[in-house]
Amino acid sequence: MMTSIMFSMLSDITRIFVEQGLRVYPFQSSALLGVDEEGRVTLHARQLATAMASGYMPLLTGDLLLRGEQEAQVFSSDNIAPLLAADFEVRRVLYYSDVAGVYDQGNALVPWVGNANAACMEACVGASSMTDLTGGM
Incomplete structure (x- = not known):
């Protein structure tokens, strides 16, 4: 459910990294994250693990997460690193x-x-x- 501004930002940073020769893979956070009725966010880490095992650095941004039939929940980029740390050994985090x-x-x-x-x-x-x-x- 990425907004056009978030998509543009992810495209910009992906382009910059690719121009510098870095192997990056942009992910839409709403495709990797789930949110339950109480607002608890969970990460479906398999695709990230596959990308990293293939030598790619995953890129994620904040996003809008679908929560129920008529509701979206804001998920800030600030919350990505702690969520990743639950499943991965996080050594560095870059903020755009x-x-x-x-x-x-x-x-x-x-x-x-x-x-x-x-x-x-x-x-x-x-x-x-x-x-x-x-x-x-």
Whole structure:
């Protein structure tokens, strides 16, 4: 149930990775994720495992998940890494954004979050004050 904006974003990042020689495989998250009546999301990991075993890096975005006959649930990209970690050994996660980093508490742009500054950046993580198509970052 991918919106045109989400599809465009996934196409853009796929093109960039392919141009850089990376073997990527874009997935529509709503085809891999299920949601029950209580809103619990489950991952159908077999296709991802097959892609990775074939040497591809899977690309996923937030999406709208069908929940019941007349209802859709927003699934934010922020929730993909924890969901994948339940089935796979996740070593790296890349987030596609129009901002070249993460803002700290003083609104300074931090271009890279790694082991050295992760503890400091945890204080900056929280709910978004604005909402985007898939829930906000």
